[in-house]
Amino acid sequence: MIERLKTLESEALEAIQTSDDKKALEQVRIRYLGKKGAITEVLRGMGQLSAEERPVVGQKANEVRERIQEELAKKAEVFEQAELEQRLANEEIDVTLPGRPMNQGSTHPLTAVVEEIEDIFIGLGFEVTEGPEVETDYYNFEMINLPPNHPARDMQDSFYISDDTLLRTQTSPVQARTLQKxxxxxxxxIICPGKVYRRDEDDATHSHQFMQIEGLYVDENVRMSDLKGIFDTFVKQYFGRDREIRLRPSFFPFTEPSAEIDVTCGICAGEGCRICKQSGWIEVLGSGMVHPRVLELNGFDPDVYSGFAFGMGVERFAMLKYGIDDIRHFYTNDTRFLSQFQHL
Incomplete structure (x- = not known):
């Protein structure tokens, strides 16, 4: 049996060396070390040996098995290394090639306008305050002097969720909540930026959802001249130092007196053109002195305190500043439009 084991060892080592791939190498392992392999058959015949021969044959069989296993492992490592080298050659990367450019996003024009307006008013001593977009009728209307069945409510066709809950039609509820605090x-x-919702026509100048910034200044001895001074400063910082403003009488149920604020047309410098309808002025926002009833409803003594409030549409300010002719561009996510504002 010793000679048989030596012969099997020699045959197995030669077969290992001549194996061409992993599949052939596995066949060699099965042939010599498998359950029905040649070495196993030798071990099964050890029962016919004498007690003195068994340890000698068993030791030799273990030596042969270990030698064959070692050579199998070495040959398998050779095949694995060859496969790795082949894979690396096939997957070779030319590190000198230029990289693929990554498209970078940019600030949305409405976000840029909101941030610019916030910066200006923060510099004028205002704070930025926000509130919920789903509001109660109490804050959205009643606390700004619009009780139930008030005719001015017809100006805002609203999205109601329930009889007393709706998507806010302006950011005025934030003013009421702040006054009460x-x-x-x-x-x-304060200034109150955020989304508001109204069932307006979906055309080039209106949208059912839009951005608004409202503001409120309440203190002792606040006058209309303070309102004009604040907005003269704001307009010059936002549109340019050559722009002028004017106040026109208007009506809002939460201010008295009320005024529309116009700014000189940036196209014709106030001379009159198609954009400003030959007037030289463009309306930009509504404003006025806070109605005494609004102060009273929200816990302020109108005999001691006065103030002014204003509201502006962010889209309108963006359209005027950047020459955008359709409000729908802001919400269609067209990258051709948005890519024009990467400098903001």
Missing amino acids: HEGEGPVR
């Missing part, structure tokens, strides 16, 4: 003690200087 101050519990009748001024001063209050």
Whole structure:
């Protein structure tokens, strides 16, 4: 049996060396070390040996098995290394080639306008305050002097969720909530940016959803001249130092007196053109002195405190500043449009 084991060892080592691939190498392993392999058959015949021969044959069989296993492992490593080298050759990367450019996003023009307006008003002493977009009728209308069945509600065709809950039609509820938090003690200087919702026609100048910034300044001895001074400064910083403003009488149920604020047309410099309908002026926002009833409803003494409020559409300011002719561009996610504002 010793000679048989030596012969099997020699045959197995030669077969290992001549194996061409992993599949052939596995066949060699099965042939010599498998359950029905040649080495196993030798071990099964050890029962016919004498007690003195068994340890000698068993030791030799283990030596042969270990030698064959070692050579199998070495040959398998050779095949694995060859496969790795082939794969690396096939997957070779030319590191000198230029990389693929990554498209970078940019700030949305409406976001840029909101941030610019916020910066200006923060510099004028205002704070930025936000509130919920789903509001109660109480804050959205009643606390700004629009009780149920008030005819001015018809100006805002609203999205109601329930009889007392709706998507806010303006950011005025934030003003009411802030006034109530101050519990009748001024001063209050805030601007309220955010989305608002109205069932407007979907055309080039209207949208059912749009951005608005409202502001409120309440303190002792606040006058209409303060309102004009604030907005003269704001317009010059936002549109340019050559722009002028004017106030026109208007009506809003939450301010008295009320005024529309116009700015000189940036196309014709106030001379008159098609854009400003030959007037030289473009309307940009509504404003006025806070109605005494609004102060009273929200806990302020109108005999002690006064103030002014204003509201502006962010889309309108963006359209005027960047020459955009259709409000729908802001919400269609067209990258051809948005890519024009990567400098913001």
